[in-house]
Amino acid sequence: MTINPDSQVVQKIFENVRAEGNITVGNITQIYQSVSNLGNIPKPTGFPQNIPKSSTDKFVGRARELERLHQQLQRNNEVVIAAVKGIGGVGKTELAIQYSLLHLQSHNYPGGICWLRAREEDMGVQIVQFARTDLGLQPPDDLELPERVRWCWQHWQQGDTLLVLDDVKDYKDIEPYLPPQPSQFKVLITTRLKLDLAGSLFLEVLQESDALLLLSQLIGEEKINQELAQAQELCQRLGYLPLALQLVGRYVKKRKISLAEMLRRLESKGLGHPSLIVNENDPTWTLDVKRGVAAAFELSWSELNEQAQLLGCLLSLFALAPIPWLLVESAAKEQDSEELEDARVELENLHLLVGEDSYQLHQLIREFLRDKQKNLDASDEQKYNYCAAIVKEAQEIPETPILQEITRFTPFIPHLAEVATVYKNWLSDEDLIVPFLGLGNFYRGQGAYAQALPWQEQCLLVALERLGEEHPSVAMSYNNLALLYESQGRYGEAEPLLQKALQLTQRLLGEEHPDVAMSYNNLAMLYESQGRYGDAEPLYQKALQLTQRLLGEEHPHVAMSYNNLAALYQSQGRYGEAEPLYQKALQLRQRLLGEEHPHVAQSYNNLALLYYSQGRYGEAEPLYQKALQLYQRLLGEEHPDVAMSYNNLAL
Ligand SMILES: Nc1ncnc2c1ncn2[C@@H]1O[C@H](COP(=O)(O)OP(=O)(O)OP(=O)(O)O)[C@@H](O)[C@H]1O
Ligand SMILES: [Mg+2]
Known part of the structure; x- marks a missing residue:
């Protein structure tokens, strides 16, 4: 091999390293800036070694890992075992090769660098072979293999020696061949296993x-x-x-x-x-x-027991995001939770899964497992269970989630989205719109209308496609989409949807149904926003009466009706009629929902506005303050309702 100028630079660096006696991150970085791969420069003579050929033209990153490895292996007169662990293809073997090459050039292992392919061949045989061909030893033929290996250790060339055990599948296979303590040998293991060794380095994917x-x-x-x-x-x-x-x-x-x-x-x-x-x-x-x-992942897969394989498949259905363990338990509910944990530990042991309370799969491993999932006998069943678990969480998302609830539901959102986009065919008719509604409420409740919109639109499309026009879920989808349009001020688009929702609900559920009352109410709200007070009033009245009759006086919907009617009167300047209704709404809400609820904040806010309109500033002020504080506490500074409340205060 001809020596190019770059490799002369590198030789210079190594001369310094040898003089100083240690190699730092700085040296390493410099070396790989000058030469793409250490395998390309001439190897020093007099150092027995069988380092395999590197399988990359350029070696990148890993300077810190290389330094750390060396620090770990440097305890004197002790057989130190350092392990490089990680998933298939992450670069464990390559790191060991580069480590070997670096320290071959640094003359740090005068006793030689002996590379053993742990997965492929018996280790004892390989050790004896290295002693013969690279050290020129002649171990006696009449000894049994373990004795012969021991003989080799005793007659080995002087000086620190590196043994690399590449791709260890089972610690038990190598244990009988580990060199004696104390001695000149240092052992570097690469493995996919999660060995509990003191000096081990988990190799992450590249930056x-x-x-x-x-x-x-x-x-x-x-x-x-x-x-x-x-x-x-x-x-x-x-x-x-x-x-x-x-x-x-x-x-x-x-x-x-x-x-x-x-x-x-x-x-x-x-x-x-x-x-x-x-x-x-x-x-x-x-x-x-x-x-x-x-194929690299297949090696790990084939070492998993059936339960762990099943769990791997289940996990592959989740979105590419941290997966809350609770969700997994819920999706695998037939399984005993301890067994499930065992399966998880299996996956963790092979580094297929990492995490604490939530777990994440590597992008490509997830893809690999998804292909396996498709071929399971119970593939569909697993998908149904997964969807059902997600639906259960989605149902919990309230229409107006407060900050605490937002925090609680945030980790579930990517998985809701995954079901809504990829796995909707595995949702039952009854559950079909639930993930969409959950996503819609989650975003709309925070005032993130633009993010809510695609989910609400999808919701309607998906419901129409699967259930046809004549279905309560379709009516609900019309309704929700309309409400969102309304929040965005798109009144013209909202109206026909609300009309449809009302007619559908009446036709499907009959006039005497709370959903019909809700539809009247929604339509009235729209009219009111457009200033069509005359159209709004009779609808609000109908909604109130129907709700009272069907749900009784003590119901949050009744409170809402009072509130809305009052707001209408207020807009028309009918302050005297508005006040008692606002009061009733506030009291009902406090009684039914507790003080800490966004609707209570709304009631304070509305009453304050009313007093203000009447010039009753002294009464208005403390109510504003209460409303604002509640809103801030429950919904956070960023919420549009909070911004609105600030505006009111500034009036
Ligand atoms: N830091 C790196 N820079 C450039 N190429 C790399 C790097 N690390 C690994 N590679 C290349 O990526 C490929 C896979 O690496 P390697 O064989 O070391 O993975 P492994 O972790 O040992 O996988 P397995 O668990 O299957 O043995 C090889 O071609 C290797 O040369
Ligand atoms: Mg390897």
């Missing part, structure tokens, strides 16, 4: 900047700069997993396609796309990558 660097090395910096946004999206799409980046990068280069096109191809095929599959028999395959992404 975005490193992932981009790797991609630009593979497909050219120019191309990345031209399509930077797509490159970023691609990295994210591949979950920053080095293996996936390597494979996709190679594919893009070979096919000479744009990154946008690559994204499109991945969109339709996912892990099944040829770019992510490695065909070992392909004669044109030049890279040392042994397995494609799914």
Whole structure:
């Protein structure tokens, strides 16, 4: 190999490292800035080693990890075991290779670097073979293998020695071959297992900047700069997993396609796309990558017991977001909670799942598990149970959630959205609109009308499509969408929807039904907003009477009717009629909902406005203050109702 100028720079750095006796993050970074991969520079002689060939042209990131590993392995005269753990394809083996190369160049392991492929072959055999071919030892043939290995330890070349045990599947397999204590040996293990060893390093996926660097090395910096946004999206799409980046990068280069096109191809095929599959028999395959992404995950999958596989499948149905464990328990309700926990621990042990109270799957592992889920016998059943669990939470979201409730429901929202978009076919007719309503209420309740809108629109479309026009859920969907339009001031669009909702409800449920009363009320509110007081009044009256008759006097809907009617009178300047109704509404609400409720705040606010209109400023002021404080406490500063209350105070 010819020595290029860069590699001379690197040799200089190593000379300093040797003189100073330690290697720092700074040195490491400098080294990899000057040379793409340490495998490309000549290896020093006199240091026995069988480090495998690296399978990347450029090594990125990991300077900190490399430094940390070395610190861990440096205790004197002790066999220290350090383990690099993480999911398939995250770069454990590559990190061990680069660590070995760095310290080969730094002359830190004069006793040699012995690389053992733990998954493939018996370790004892490999150790003896290294001693023979790389150390020139001749272990006696008449000894049993474990004795022969011991003999090798005793006759090993002097000085610190690194043993790399790559891809350990089971700690029990390697234990009999670990070197004796105390001695010159240091052991570096790479594994997908969650070994409880003191010195272990969990390897995360790459940082975005490193992932981009790797991609630009593979497909050219120019191309990345031209399509930077797509490159970023691609990295994210591949979950920053080095293996996936390597494979996709190679594919893009070979096919000479744009990154946008690559994204499109991945969109339709996912892990099944040829770019992510490695065909070992392909004669044109030049890279040392042994397995494609799914194949790498398959190794871990095959080590899971059935319960853990089932749980993996269930988790893959959730959105790509932290999954509250409570939701999982609810979706797997037939299963004993301890058994479920065991299954979770299995997944955690193989690093397939990380978390504390909520758990998250790596993007590509989720995709892998989703493919497995599709092939389950109980695939549909699992989807039904998952949807039912989400529906249960969605039903709990109140129409006007207060801050506390927003906080409580926030972690569920991505999963509600997942059901509403991907799994709606597994919702029962009865539950169909529930996730949509939950999402709508969640956003509308916070005043985030624009975010609520697509869910309310979808709700109507989905309900019409599945249930046909003649269904109470459709009426409800018309209603909710109309209310949202109204909040946005889109009165013209709201009216026909409210009319439809009213007629449908009357036809389906008969005149004597609380939903009919609600429909009258909603329509009246719209008229009032448009200044059509004459149209609004009889509807409010009807709504009030119907509600009183059907639900009795002691009901929040009755309070609402009083309040709305009062507001109408107030708008018309009929202050005398408005006041007793506002008072009644306030008292009813306080009694039924408690003081800490947004409707109580509304009542204070309205009464205050009324007094103000009448010039009764002294009475208005304290009520404003109460309303504002309540609103702030319950809904937060950002809410439109709070802003409105500020306005009132400023009047
Ligand atoms: N930091 C990195 N920079 C560039 N390429 C990397 C990096 N880490 C890993 N790779 C490349 O990603 C691919 C997968 O890495 P590697 O084989 O080390 O994964 P692994 O964690 O050992 O997976 P497995 O659990 O399947 O053994 C390899 O081609 C490797 O060269
Ligand atoms: Mg490996």
